[in-house]
Amino acid sequence: MTNHDQFLSRSAEQMKESAIRRMGTVLASGRDIISFAPGYPAPETFPWADFREIARELLGGADGGVLQYGPTRGYRPLLDTIVGIMRQREMPTRLEELLVTTGSQQGLDLIARVLLDPGDVVLVELPSYTGALTAFRNVQARIVGVPQEADGIDLAALDATDERLRREGHRVKLLYVVPNFQNPTGLLIGRDKRQRLLEWAQRRDVLIVEDDPYRELYFEGTTEPDVRPIKADDGDGRVIYLSSFSKTLAPGFRVAWIAAAAPLAAKFELAKQSADLLTGALDQRVVYEACRRGVLDRQLPRLRQHYREKRDTMERSLRQALGELVSWPEPKGGFFLWLTLPAAIDADAMIPRAVEHGVIYVAGEAFFVDAHAAPTMRLSFSAPTVAQIGEGVSRLAAAIRAELDDSAGITAARASRP
Amino acid sequence: MTNHDQFLSRSAEQMKESAIRRMGTVLASGRDIISFAPGYPAPETFPWADFREIARELLGGADGGVLQYGPTRGYRPLLDTIVGIMRQREMPTRLEELLVTTGSQQGLDLIARVLLDPGDVVLVELPSYTGALTAFRNVQARIVGVPQEADGIDLAALDATDERLRREGHRVKLLYVVPNFQNPTGLLIGRDKRQRLLEWAQRRDVLIVEDDPYRELYFEGTTEPDVRPIKADDGDGRVIYLSSFSKTLAPGFRVAWIAAAAPLAAKFELAKQSADLLTGALDQRVVYEACRRGVLDRQLPRLRQHYREKRDTMERSLRQALGELVSWPEPKGGFFLWLTLPAAIDADAMIPRAVEHGVIYVAGEAFFVDAHAAPTMRLSFSAPTVAQIGEGVSRLAAAIRAELDDSAGITAARASRP
CATH class of the missing domain: 3.90.1150.10 (Aspartate Aminotransferase, domain 1)
Structure with a gap:
């Protein structure tokens, strides 16, 4: 053998x-x-009945593209829809800043591959989402944790950790956070702290990876301003934002997206070409139709x-x-x-x-x-x-x-x- | 900025x-x-009408798994179906040797990530499939081409190339071939040559990556024995075999598979966990039903x-x-x-x-x-x-x-x- x-x-x-x-x-x-x-x-x-009706119409055979290969960036009408969602979330976004991904897990994987060499440092909240940790680990990045307080990551500890790592000669490239109802703690980063995190990243020249799958699922007492993304205040392409339809429509479709500065989005697209060519053609169209028809x-x-x-x-x-x-x-x-x-x-x-x-x-x-x-x-x-x-x-x-x-x-x- | x-x-x-x-x-x-x-x-x-009927039944809502997360290895009934397909192709395969992938492009990407470090050599046919070249290039492998003859890759040139590379101190890990109706040349590797390629790989301790998306699409004069996979004679886990439903059912589903020795399949599964968690749940079930109902x-x-x-x-x-x-x-x-x-x-x-x-x-x-x-x-x-x-x-x-x-x-x- x-x-x-x-x-x-x-x-x-x-x-x-x-x-x-x-x-x-x-x-x-x-x-x-x-x-x-x-x-x-x-x-x-x-919404089973909606999906059933949408699939019936899509599979009529009139549009061969429904089951064909297609652009790596994503199905154009879906991308346009995501532009609208990003606008609602106060992050005006251009098409060239977007990429559809096969679930946010793929987004994390593409980020890891495009931005991290072995030994590069990613700072993460402690505790943090395992899927992200795995994606960073698989490119042999050095993952360093920072404790959380009641309103999210501890800024003083973050700064001290970054300072220490740089002194030790490490390259700190990314800070990974889940600001809304974090996986696993359910914590929400406070409004002020989001602003200060962004300022910190600018000062320290670190990119923020903002993973936001749960933001629509807020309960009583929490309102839109509480879940306002860090990227909403990002004027200089400092934040890479991920979100998904897995928690709001269904995860079996594997449809999510990344929004990032155009040069990064272009690299993510190249990495995705080699990773899976495109996200499922039917899946993208079902999700698009579910948005268009108001199902979402x-x-x-x-x-x-x-x-x-x-x-x-x-x-x-x-x-x-x-x-x-x-x-x-x-x-x-x-x-x-x-x-x-x-x-x-x-x-x-x-x-x-x-x-x-x-x-x-x-x-x-x-x-x-x-x-x-x-x-x-x-x-x-x-x-x-x-x-x-x-x-x-x-x-x-x-x-x-x-x-x-x-x-x-x-x-x-x-x-x-x- | x-x-x-x-x-x-x-x-x-x-x-x-x-x-x-x-x-x-x-x-x-x-x-x-x-x-x-x-x-x-x-x-x-x-087969639009078949897909429409299958989707209608699957989306009835009785089985939540149709749109849910699921095992990274793949949907179990689909894996069992692939075991049957592998048997038909004269490659008896156990479940632990199989993995469903999001298209064969993902299969190539997982192989590259699990088996190649920067500088490791992959030997390829000249010319060769671009998607594979990209996957190998993205892990910074060294890709070295070997010319083809009318019956496929030139064995003497292959051996000489390998010899030279080893002498130069390179680590030759993989040989990538598309034996059936190669992309881009349409060539078929001869029956004898398949056998000799396998012997060569054993002697040289190189793994063969056999990419086989087109094998069912043979024309007059070509018969089953002509498209018999190299892996059919592989007794010691030397060959990693990829195939797909993209060319026979539809590519928009993104459903393909890898068959490899169990320890490698286990690593591919781990790499896929981080790459996209699972292949589309609905897609896998549609493909499974299309096989079960005789559509394929x-x-x-x-x-x-x-x-x-x-x-x-x-x-x-x-x-x-x-x-x-x-x-x-x-x-x-x-x-x-x-x-x-x-x-x-x-x-x-x-x-x-x-x-x-x-x-x-x-x-x-x-x-x-x-x-x-x-x-x-x-x-x-x-x-x-x-x-x-x-x-x-x-x-x-x-x-x-x-x-x-x-x-x-x-x-x-x-x-x-x-």
């Missing part, structure tokens, strides 16, 4: 499986498990209501079942709740017990960039039903209490040893 | 636009142009007939319009005819004149790895109608004759100078 290891690139030698996607394997085992693990949107919210606009208030109800259920259930044992920042939008457990608990080590109890989550350590045994976990409230959320939290509480009993037992046993 | 150039990775600095896709821009100008440039399948052959099987004889007729038209038109001026190897299948012009003609320089005459093609130089001013061009007969092929060849002939007249005029003028 061929020895394949000797053929691997340095990047491939280091590739690791995503903890989130590994949870998918547990689910596929077919047991009765309630999953708070992957951040899947709720399929019962998808009708979805948004429904989705806010839907996910808010689930968030409420999860918070209520956690308070009832675990009371003072756990804490979390209230998610003001999005899909995620970031739970901090008693210090005695290792969330990763607890996974087998959770599975026994019929519930799974993603242990916090997946979202850190170094081994970080934090007693934290990410709970997604987006996909399970309201009833499942209640039941799942009960199971989780039982697992946590059993884990605490065991750890207390071990501590007691240790203490009683001579 | 931010200086973006200083942020580019070394790879991005070198990215170049694909000549084939640049031709797309010419087409988008809206002039009356007959295109022999991109290798698009003929949309009038797509019904398509194949129709497509062979369809493209053969177009090939015949193109060859007849070329003989009538250009006679002895040009030559080409007969395409025994696939989408492409590789035309050699009189030596005085530079096919790339002739493009503006061709556009004036209302026809475009891809100049041969795009398929070489160094500047190679060969008087060659790739003509795709797949997308234009039979009538357009006849008219397009007339226009091409007029452009070629005008170019020859000019070049003769220049020569005469030069000769008459003192």
